[in-house]
Amino acid sequence: MSIKYDIEPASLSVQIADAIREAIVEGRLKIDERLPTEQELADRFNVSRPTVREALKRLAAHNLIRSRRGPAGGTFVNRPSEEEGRAELATTAALMVSLDVFSLPEVAEARWQLEQACIPLAVANRRPAELDTMIAEVRRQEDPDLSDEEFCASDVRFHRALVDATHNPVLRFTLATVIEGLQPAVNMAVYRFRERAPLVDQHRRLYEAIRDEDVSAAIEVLSEQMTYLRASYDRAQAWREGRDQLEDTQHLTIAGEKETGAV
Amino acid sequence: MSIKYDIEPASLSVQIADAIREAIVEGRLKIDERLPTEQELADRFNVSRPTVREALKRLAAHNLIRSRRGPAGGTFVNRPSEEEGRAELATTAALMVSLDVFSLPEVAEARWQLEQACIPLAVANRRPAELDTMIAEVRRQEDPDLSDEEFCASDVRFHRALVDATHNPVLRFTLATVIEGLQPAVNMAVYRFRERAPLVDQHRRLYEAIRDEDVSAAIEVLSEQMTYLRASYDRAQAWREGRDQLEDTQHLTIAGEKETGAV
């Protein structure tokens, strides 16, 4: 299969997208610089405008470019922000776990090890802002009226604050995969199979350990939480596999498939 | 800025892409299932075929779909593979470091902590295959005739084998960001500022520690390597910042911008 991709040339829109992408990565197109107009690009590459537009949409899908209409408009090179990159990592990861590429216990083990790796730096570099966020989320999680969705979201924010406390952008970036991508999807898959109280208690103790600069205590709490979660994950994973047996063959209906009318 | 995105509706191609993406994620479109033809989609969404195609290209950019021509052709939902997901993470990360979103010392610190996190699992789960790969790469790195590019590539393969040894797909997936994305770019940025011999020696001792199931020794070697690299990174970072001062304003020339002739 991969051989086929080598011998037969990629479609024109792919070639053009790659060429522009390369120009951006190598710095020939600088950040915030304006690209030629679509018509000019079409002329230069000897293709039609729709083909150029397909290429640009490929790049836009990765947030490499932005477009504006009007005389001062055009297509511009986007400055890659850490935030947008994190979002892309997160959606990629969420897709994979939602389509069962990863099993829940695997996610649990990975998250455990990765968050553990953050503890020493978090203890060393944490600032009041992150501590405030953590304890605020703990208090929110203690509210029994909190919806399941909000509890899961708060859980994610708590763990993100832990990673933020390292004050290392690369760690924050990399762990977006598990914290903002995998964990939300996992949370929604398992929230029926666990209790809130133990988690909140663990969060509070984790906060206290970070606050008191006690690395080993923090690691201990984290291990405890992951041991607890692993049991829930096992139950949820079993349920997931059972569910797959009797999945109903839903007919294809794509959302938004209707009269858009006001075109 | 974000407000603007909320009030003004996204372009049609974005709306359609999101709708189809949602259908995939929610399972209404199953893996390897065939989507309606482009003309059918255009009719259903009440848009033209080029608009549908732009939407499909957005999804294709994320490897969510594939297309084939012919009677049995069409557009199909891709099974997301761990490998493709890793590639996407890696390219995203490589883009960010090549455009100076991250500083080299930050990358060093993150990589150190993250690889450390892999050591316990690697020691517990390593198999002969990974050990063989590691020692093979060490031997290759000892060859003084090896080109700089090949040495850097071997370095990446060695560290990837370390992560592979954990036999945890989520860890392998997540660390692709640093191992396959950041590290190659960093290597090319710093290879002039370090010696090979210490690195190869460290790699050999790291291999031996993993082989002998000695966690603390492995972590020790890793710390040593990161301490050594940090100095190189600092020098390279200083050079990078100096280079930015006098960057020449290259004129825009996009590669492949020529007569494609055989269209």
Add this chain to the structure above:
DNA sequence: GAACTCTCATTTGTCAAACAAATAGGAGCA
């Protein structure tokens, strides 16, 4: 009857020309 070749219908890939919509800048005017 089996196997081979050829034609054909289907579907994506690409092109061409046009209109719609947004918008910045300038002409005209008070």
Add this chain to the structure above:
DNA sequence: TGCTCCTATTTGTTTGACAAATGAGAGTTC
């Protein structure tokens, strides 16, 4: 000077068409 309106530019979208790939079936030959 400052306001309004017009206009040119550029992306967004439509329509219609042709090119290229390719699987399936008809027809032919052994």
